[in-house]
Amino acid sequence: MRRVKLIVAYEGTNYCGWQVQPNGCTIEEVLNRTLSELLGENIAVTGASRTDAGVHSLGNVAVFDTKTRIPPEKICYALNQRLPADIAVQSSCQVPDDFHPRRCYSEKTYEYRILNRKIPVPTLRRDTYFYYRPLNLEKMQQAAFYFEGQHDFKSFCSVKTSAEDTVRKILSCTVVKSPEDIITIRVTGTGFLYNMVRIIAGTLISVGTGEILPESIPEILEKKDRSKAGPTAPAHGLTMIGIQYGDEIQRKSI
Amino acid sequence: MRRVKLIVAYEGTNYCGWQVQPNGCTIEEVLNRTLSELLGENIAVTGASRTDAGVHSLGNVAVFDTKTRIPPEKICYALNQRLPADIAVQSSCQVPDDFHPRRCYSEKTYEYRILNRKIPVPTLRRDTYFYYRPLNLEKMQQAAFYFEGQHDFKSFCSVKTSAEDTVRKILSCTVVKSPEDIITIRVTGTGFLYNMVRIIAGTLISVGTGEILPESIPEILEKKDRSKAGPTAPAHGLTMIGIQYGDEIQRKSI
Numbered sequence: 001m002r003r004v005k006l007i008v009a010y011e012g013t014n015y016c017g018w019q020v021q022p023n024g025c026t027i028e029e030v031l032n033r034t035l036s037e038l039l040g041e042n043i044a045v046t047g048a049s050r051t052d053a054g055v056h057s058l059g060n061v062a063v064f065d066t067k068t069r070i071p072p073e074k075i076c077y078a079l080n081q082r083l084p085a086d087i088a089v090q091s092s093c094q095v096p097d098d099f100h101p102r103r104c105y106s107e108k109t110y111e112y113r114i115l116n117r118k119i120p121v122p123t124l125r126r127d128t129y130f131y132y133r134p135l136n137l138e139k140m141q142q143a144a145f146y147f148e149g150q151h152d153f154k155s156f157c158s159v160k161t162s163a164e165d166t167v168r169k170i171l172s173c174t175v176v177k178s179p180e181d182i183i184t185i186r187v188t189g190t191g192f193l194y195n196m197v198r199i200i201a202g203t204l205i206s207v208g209t210g211e212i213l214p215e216s217i218p219e220i221l222e223k224k225d226r227s228k229a230g231p232t233a234p235a236h237g238l239t240m241i242g243i244q245y246g247d248e249i250q251r252k253s254i
Numbered sequence: 255m256r257r258v259k260l261i262v263a264y265e266g267t268n269y270c271g272w273q274v275q276p277n278g279c280t281i282e283e284v285l286n287r288t289l290s291e292l293l294g295e296n297i298a299v300t301g302a303s304r305t306d307a308g309v310h311s312l313g314n315v316a317v318f319d320t321k322t323r324i325p326p327e328k329i330c331y332a333l334n335q336r337l338p339a340d341i342a343v344q345s346s347c348q349v350p351d352d353f354h355p356r357r358c359y360s361e362k363t364y365e366y367r368i369l370n371r372k373i374p375v376p377t378l379r380r381d382t383y384f385y386y387r388p389l390n391l392e393k394m395q396q397a398a399f400y401f402e403g404q405h406d407f408k409s410f411c412s413v414k415t416s417a418e419d420t421v422r423k424i425l426s427c428t429v430v431k432s433p434e435d436i437i438t439i440r441v442t443g444t445g446f447l448y449n450m451v452r453i454i455a456g457t458l459i460s461v462g463t464g465e466i467l468p469e470s471i472p473e474i475l476e477k478k479d480r481s482k483a484g485p486t487a488p489a490h491g492l493t494m495i496g497i498q499y500g501d502e503i504q505r506k507s508i
Contacts, residue, residue: 009375009376010376011379058375076373080373080374085379086376086379088373088375089373119342120334121263122310122342123310123312125339126377239377
């Protein structure tokens with residue numbers, strides 16, 4: 001047996017998210033079925049980021065164990081021949097047997113993209129959130145800064161979470177605007193709570209409209225109350241960009 | 255009666271191109287139907303660029319005549335409420351009665367986008383042409399230069415054309431590559447023949463692979479023979495970017 005790591009890109013539009021569930025098709029399910037067919041074994045992948053329905057990915061990570069003789073680096077090519085056009089495995093390689101995509105120390109990057117102009121652009125409708133009202137970029141940038149560092153993100157976590165410890169570390173949170181009116185919120189952290197990036201994005205949008213002051217972010221964090229933060233921004237604006245694991249694979253104490 | 259100009263963006267994936275035709279739904283048809291319903295008149299638009307099936311647009315132009323009392327600048331908002339999500343009118347304004355989107359002097363810009371890497375990216379699959387083999391950017395740039403200026407583009411025109419005069423003027427033709435492996439061919443000209451940008455793109459791809467030498471472009475132009483140029487690149491890589499009309503509207507002698 002050896003353990004293989006996949007980097008998985010997908011357009012989430014037509015999926016009920018990553019994780020296998022009774023109603024509706026998921027990315028994990030399609031990977032399991034396609035890998036099982038390709039390798040002639042019963043394969044069950046373990047994913048790093050269990051993205052919600054409608055969320056996209058350029059670099060999510062999944063691992064599985066296999067007896068196949070196909071060289072690990074070639075699996076991605078054989079797999080892509082069989083996968084639907086909205087999922088494409090970017091690379092495959094062997095990893096140590098104790099590598100676990102969620103338990104090993106990692107830095108994950110997400111981007112939330114907002115098309116901020118008066119009229120929507122059809123070619124961008126699936127992976128940017130169209131927002132009509134003008135957003136103040138400078139204020140959003142000021143507010144984003146307060147998310148950096150280690151904080152209790154209870155106010156920025158869905159009440160549906162099962163997490164007991166809601167302290168997480170954000171390494172960077174930046175906001176930029178492109179000439180095409182796309183505001184990109186880029187967040188890198190060592191761990192994220194349920195809906196955390198979408199609530200950060202929704203809160204930054206409220207900052208952009210003036211409903212929330214940039215300086216009040218520390219107060220919202222301190223309150224540890226979901227109702228104090230902004231709304232959860234829609235799923236389709238979010239993309240899982242990529243995950244960096246340490247050169248040495250360390251087990252995180254969980 | 256007054257004449258109204260629309261700037262029309264669309265994702266062409268689900269349409270049989272711009273122009274009304276017996277089989278399948280077109281952009282022109284959807285605009286005619288939606289405008290007629292909105293304004294309570296029989297509306298027939300005239301388009302500037304009659305894009306092929308699968309081609310996208312950020313800035314195509316259409317005009318129509320109407321008796322409506324709705325202010326011309328407001329028509330786009332009312333229209334977008336009724337249009338499907340893959341068509342969005344970017345602006346509407348009144349123009350002189352003799353303004354004609356094809357006969358008036360204009361400079362049209364198209365972009366052809368190629369995703370040039372080993373593995374496709376699902377979120378880019380509808381509006382970039384995925385091309386696996388490595389392309390030499392510098393050679394493509396050298397070749398692109400030869401298209402600039404006034405030439406007989408008979409070699410770069412579908413044999414299905416009805417055009418008698420195949421001389422056209424290209425104001426600029428550039429090739430750039432983004433950090434995300436997207437090669438963008440941007441072409442601006444005062445007029446284009448049937449499939450001309452897609453054949454230029456297909457030829458530049460053949461230059462990128464080494465099948466055609468950059469220096470042989472002038473020779474291919476001189477031959478006036480479609481079979482000497484490269485293949486017609488697929489429609490979905492092409493986007494109509496925008497059209498600039500002269501400040502003074504001049505009639506082109508046709």
